[in-house]
Amino acid sequence: MRREGNRLGRAVSAALASAILVLAWSAVPSAVADDDAPPSGFPSWADVQAAKANADAAQAEVTKINGLLSSVEATAADASAKAVEAGATYARADQAVKDQQRVVDALQAAKDQRLKERDSAQQAAGRIAAAAYAGGTSSGALDAFSILGQSDGLDRLGTLQILGNEAADAVARYKSAANNAAAAEGQSREAEDALAELSAAAKKDLDAAQAAQQHAQDVVAQTQQQQSTLVAQLADLQGTSAEVEQKYNEGQQALAAYQAAQAAKQKAAEEAAAAAQLAAQRAAQQVPQHVAGPAAPVDTGVTVVSPHVGSVVNDPGGAQAYASSQIGGYGWGGSEFQCLLQLWTRESSWMTDATNPSSGAYGIAQALPASKYNAAGADWLTNYRTQINWGLGYIQDRYGSPCNAWAHEVAIGWY
Numbered sequence: 001m002r003r004e005g006n007r008l009g010r011a012v013s014a015a016l017a018s019a020i021l022v023l024a025w026s027a028v029p030s031a032v033a034d035d036d037a038p039p040s041g042f043p044s045w046a047d048v049q050a051a052k053a054n055a056d057a058a059q060a061e062v063t064k065i066n067g068l069l070s071s072v073e074a075t076a077a078d079a080s081a082k083a084v085e086a087g088a089t090y091a092r093a094d095q096a097v098k099d100q101q102r103v104v105d106a107l108q109a110a111k112d113q114r115l116k117e118r119d120s121a122q123q124a125a126g127r128i129a130a131a132a133y134a135g136g137t138s139s140g141a142l143d144a145f146s147i148l149g150q151s152d153g154l155d156r157l158g159t160l161q162i163l164g165n166e167a168a169d170a171v172a173r174y175k176s177a178a179n180n181a182a183a184a185e186g187q188s189r190e191a192e193d194a195l196a197e198l199s200a201a202a203k204k205d206l207d208a209a210q211a212a213q214q215h216a217q218d219v220v221a222q223t224q225q226q227q228s229t230l231v232a233q234l235a236d237l238q239g240t241s242a243e244v245e246q247k248y249n250e251g252q253q254a255l256a257a258y259q260a261a262q263a264a265k266q267k268a269a270e271e272a273a274a275a276a277q278l279a280a281q282r283a284a285q286q287v288p289q290h291v292a293g294p295a296a297p298v299d300t301g302v303t304v305v306s307p308h309v310g311s312v313v314n315d316p317g318g319a320q321a322y323a324s325s326q327i328g329g330y331g332w333g334g335s336e337f338q339c340l341l342q343l344w345t346r347e348s349s350w351m352t353d354a355t356n357p358s359s360g361a362y363g364i365a366q367a368l369p370a371s372k373y374n375a376a377g378a379d380w381l382t383n384y385r386t387q388i389n390w391g392l393g394y395i396q397d398r399y400g401s402p403c404n405a406w407a408h409e410v411a412i413g414w415y
Contacts, residue, residue, distance in 0.1 A: 093202035304361070305357060319384040365387055
């Protein structure tokens with residue numbers, strides 16, 4: 001899929017919020033926070049009151065606060081995007097472990113079979129040796145003459161010769177089976193060693209993903225507090241209300257989301273044209289020139305996983321209920337919800353943390369990149385409502401309705 005991509009919290013002092021965010025950053029592992037410089041330089045209410053006395057100073061303070069708003073929003077978006085990336089890395093590592101486990105299981109089964117063949121060959125050689133021992137030995141001319149002197153000598157001599165040949169064959173079969181068993185055991189041990197290494201790597205990736213997600217949630221929480229304070233300070237400086245400033249800020253985010261949607265449309269059109277050209281090339285390569293008819297359809301479905309990282313709660317039923325309650329605001333009826341249900345079931349199974357390990361698409365609407373959700377709220381990493389709000393807006397802007405989006409999904413494989 002090619003996808004474009006409220007704020008909560010009480011008003012607290014900006015200086016306190018900044019200090020809390022800096023402390024939160026210092027608690028994050030360096031691998032997560034090295035390149036995440038937190039915003040700084042937040043104004044105090046005393047700064048705001050002082051600036052109001054001078055128009056130029058007030059405008060400068062407005063510019064500063066607007067810059068800080070953009071900075072904290074970008075910081076939260078970046079932290080959440082890195083959490084998604086870390087989750088996708090872990091998902092790939094976890095899949096590698098599962099794939100290797102299947103290899104280990106197959107080699108274990110092959111090893112067990114080779115051991116059975118070795119033991120069976122050993123028993124067969126033992127039985128033939130025992131029979132030869134019971135009937136005498138076929139080696140030596142004296143033994144042969146002695147046997148020939150008996151009434152059944154010719155028959156017995158022939159039997160011993162046969163037993164000798166069978167014994168040699170049995171020993172050869174046993175040696176071959178023993179070599180095969182030893183090779184199988186070696187392959188099984190190597191596969192198990194590789195599995196242990198992959199499991200250790202996956203554990204490290206899981207730890208990193210959990211740390212990244214906790215870091216992102218801490219940043220988002222502090223961002224929401226800071227946004228509330230900064231918006232209130234803007235309202236004070238400009239003689240408006242916090243609600244007006246909040247709506248303006250949301251409008252700016254909506255405009256950014258719209259511009260991103262337009263860019264994505266162009267990109268999607270280019271990708272669709274390239275995909276069609278590639279499909280035509282494949283069809284030409286796969287179908288003989290003298291054979292008429294269309295090429296076999298290409299499976300373009302994507303596979304998403306739930307990494308189960310951190311505190312993300314998947315609630316498909318709750319997500320579906322929320323989406324159903326929202327579609328009326330877009331002028332869509334019940335039949336449109338049925339299309340939406342099919343669309344997002346196929347895309348994400350309505351999992352909040354649905355992750356495509358290959359592309360990095362994330363969430364119920366499978367936004368790519370995931371940071372596009374930020375236009376609907378900073379808490380998109382763990383909040384399915386925020387993801388759904390963005391997803392519905394994306395569908396309306398790009399396709400007009402969920403059924404149109406579903407038709408595109410069925411025909412192309414993404415929306």
